[in-house]
Amino acid sequence: MSIQDIVDFSQASTAPERYRPDAEKILKGDPEQTVYNHYNSPCGQMNAGVWEGEVGQWKVNYTEHEYCEIVQGVSVLRDADGNAKTLRAGDRFVIPAGFSGTWEVLEPCRKIYVCSNTKAEGAAGRSASGAGSVQSVGTIRQKKARIVRYGLFFTRKKINYLILPSL
Secondary structure, eight states, X not given: OOGGGOXXXXXXXXXXXXXXXXXXXXXXXXXXXXXXXXXXXXXXXXXXXXXXXXXXXXXXXXXSEEEEEEEEXXXXXXXTTOOXXXXXXXXXXEEOTTOEEEEEEEEEEEEEEEEEOOTTTXXXXXXXXXXXXXXXXXXXXXXXXXXXXXXXXXXXXXXXXXXXXXX
């Protein structure tokens, strides 16, 4: 590996992928989303990039672990019981795999993400769930399905997240 292998998001020329959640997942609005998936690990267990979402609300289901940093806008994450967390520019948090709930964008939102799958959660979980992870050789459909799941992990009516302080 050399310095040329470093992925600098500010200089990446990744093509945008625009999509909307499946109609049955949309709860309100027209939440068009765009992703710039700048990096996919050779093993397919990690990817990173920039996600942008327009105003709307949709159902989410995570199958991977995700680190997020909101860099613009405001979103609200809710679990099935209605517990909510508002996220704003500057918030940094980790979403463990397993969360099901909703993601609502109140103001157009932009976030940096890093997603990770363990081997057990990797290839088998991606195709079996129909919510495939982004892979360097993956199709746009696979990428769309993986990205639509963004949200926050909740378990046993308790919110599990990590907010990191501003640097």
